Amino acid sequence: MERVLRNSSYLNAMSTTSTRTRVRDVNPQSGMCPLCIRDCPSLCEIGLSAFRGREVLYPDPAYFGDSTASSLKDYGLDWSHFNILSRLVGVEGVDPDPDKMLFPNASVETSIGGVRVKVPIAMGAYGSTDIARKYWDGLAVGAALAGAILIVGENVCGVDPASEFSNGRVVRSPEMERRVKLFKEFWDGKYGDIAVQTNIEDQRIGVDEYVISKLEVNIVERKWGQGAKAIGGEIRINSLERALELKRRGYLIIPDPEDPDVQQAFKKGLFKTFERHSRVGSPIKTSVIEDVEKLREMGAKVVTIKTGAYRPADVAWTMKVASEAKVDYITFDGAGGGTGMSPVPMMNEMGVPTIYLESLILKAARILREHGKYVPDISMAGAFINETQIFKAIAMSNFGDGPLVRTITTGRSPLTAVMKASYFCELAEKGELPKEFVRRFGDKPEKFFILTDELRAEYGDAVGREIPWTAVALYTYLERIKDGLKQLLAGARKFKIDLISRDDLSALTPLASQVTGIPMVHEVDSDIFESILS
Template sequence: MSPRVPKDSSYLNSMSTTGTRTRVQDLCPLSGMCPICIEECPVLCEIGLSAFRGREALYPDPEEFGTSTAAALKNFRLDWSDLNILSRLQGARGIEEDPDSALFHKVDIESETGGIPLKVPLVTGAFGSTTVAKRYWDALSIGAALSGVILVIGENVCGMDPEVNLSNGKVSESKDMAYRVEKFREFWDGKHGDVAVQTNVEDQRLGVDDYVISKLGVNIIERKWGQGAKAIGGEVRLPTLERALTLKKRGYLILPDPEKPSVQEAFKDGLFKSFERHSRVGMPNQEDFLEDVDQLRGKGAEKVTLKTGAYRPIDVAWTMKMASEAKIDYVTFDGAGGGTGMSPVPMMNEMSTPTVYLEAQILKCARILKENNKYVPDISMAGGFIKESQILKAIAMSNFGDGPFVKSITMARAPITAAFKSSYFLKLAEEDKLPKSFVEKYGDNYEKFFITAPDLKEEYSEDYDKIPPEAIGVYTYLSDRIGTGLQQLLAGTRKWKLDLADRSDLAALTERSSRVTRIPLMDEVEAGAYERILLD
């Protein structure tokens, strides 16, 4: 039986992310420790694991690196479930008021972020140098292309490429980066979505921007200032000494230092099984940033975007000011707290601004800019989104009557999960080990259990066989599930275009959610309508 963790404890002493548990279930609510901690206890709690493994206990289970993603366990006390979508009985906006015309599948859910058309209001990524992205790249990239959304190639891909060619310290060729870009373009329609390359401090030093713009024809460059899962540089694990030495020579911070003889000996003896690779933390300032954006456009970047984390309010305001002055095409704000790679567990649980709070801060900034006739960049919100209801609430909340500020939602962990599940069940099918209940419901081969396979086969005919089955899974999740779900919810509000969804379609269920978002409580919505309608 899994231990019961006090939901109000900020100091979790047993977590599935680190593979720890406690001996008893009734825990001390203050510390998360067993009320009686005994000497002869064979169970590894957080304290026990830390006594043996030290810094390793800060991260999700190292044995699962490359085959997992991670997220916070903390209850942030405010999420999208604290808002409800209000349905309508009468009328129809965006379509003829006719039951034969106003059918839910006619709802237009297309959006445009930074001037880039999207079939579904989604951006996937960023999927960077972490092993999990590389393992599932075909599924993620082709699934995104089929769905007509933006795919973001994350940081450090060139720097981590074993076969990268460097000339005077700059990238002249990267097979990994070229593969990632071209794999998306194999099924890109040339209109909806596009591939973006995210660059951090390390990438800038290696000249990744110049390479992807000039050699690979990349249209979108995304500068990175952090993410919701952590406020420090990107981190990955390196399984070999040779890899650690190579990346240290390329300028990365590697811990422990692979050049020390004592460290090499400890690694060979199996004292630890992987090195940590860390990226430097960016230190943006106004003058350098504005100049940087101008240079990127001068080099040929058609779109310049910005990815930032869930920093404190003054940083949100400063980021919006910089994005406005530089006329950034869109900004991605990532709320606490999950990661696609190797984010420290304490950071995921205890640091940064949760998504709903963060969006409220961003919207305050956007309205101030707009009211003062300043440029407002499009916004893409990230941070724990997995369902169409969350997506619709985030977009509707941002529309004060002139169209939404939030034009898309960025997702990372959820598309990877779709790829995970697709890959695993395909393997089970090949080994004739699918669960009996699954076979009875959905069939025993992928052309049966991926419900969109027949449609894709008809659309792509002879090219259909080039689509990896895992990519069909990602497409089915993004386009068929989320896309159809959005259409249904919007039809329920009697709005047949996504950009018509606004704050009047939402009601707050708690006083906190109402206070933070300025959305009225459910019992306050249209409170004056009763007499007006009944006595008219």
């Protein structure tokens, strides 16, 4: 009952939109207060919509550019419904020697689409939303130092006010240039890399050719969708001039900034931001194959696809087309994950949740393999934040020939690490850190970032300057994930991440077992349990 109430209550009150109901015991079907009264001081979804209309479809506009958002619906199945099986007898990936079976000796290095990574993580895609631009220094430098993949998201060139065009094609984007160059400045050239994601708008203005030829980007990612929404990229614009400029560049702007009545309403303050929307596509197999070939001819070394939480038939179609096009890897993004700006009802109610989605992908991959077809590497996305989820998603994909899921793509958690660091460093400068935080960790970044000395031993005085504290924060967060994964690997006695498999998991609920085929705890090892004793 608790889960049902929790799922229904958000219909009319969500922290995402800063709405609330007057009472907590809401109607389980509508989410409305059982007794709705005229003189209620609270603004529920219905009440706020009466004043702000379509604006309430989105996360609270006041926080755009300084926040990320996600679904808050309980889908009835998540990674907590599985446990990792620890092991006593036997070990793989290291000699069975207690002096070698130490968790720091476990390796979490792997590769996806031929790209080696120190930790099985890709981050992004961070596109034209203000939050990506504001915190790019920490994201780029931190990802490069950690040896992970970082993805520049869609529409960056199209939205960059300083972009230069010739015959409708971008020839320079200072913002894109800044993003790529900053990562490469701290990249070792061996682990991780920077990818540029392109949608229909980007393709129309030639972003692929620009980033490959001018910025020497190795990885191009075609975007077909994301888990948070099934429509194009969206941002808010707080300037009439910018809204007009982006409409001239071909974007859909709501409301129409060229409408005199809209201009007057904006100047009066009746609304404070415009919405910029991107087009959606419907890919065709032949054009996808030709497109991938063209990207390789341009010089792209790795070609990937980013797609969303679409219906099962679309998962099968995507896997088939990606196989025929020989893309290097695909990122599938499950419902429940994050965004810079997406319709809240769509985040909650549309799409296939992550575990269901991965199960469909694995089914498609096995069918392709049975028919002797090429299967691209997979990166899973959709509300991942820690090492236990990463372990489970990768292990679930290994049927005995190595994991099909090679990395996890995450967006919100790296941004949270960077934003938190930015805020606390700002508080430290003002002398306004919480007293308990100072007591526990210190009053300066040099003290409260635990890896300061370790990083300074390698990078010297650059730490805290060229390497901003926000990058130190991201690096530290990823180090936690790396060490956490190593501990889990040692506990499963699998000392290389590519060795973990479905045999290392158990399901805790019948639904988890039914969806994934992972046996429940009482079913694990049932075929050998008695034989061991007899």
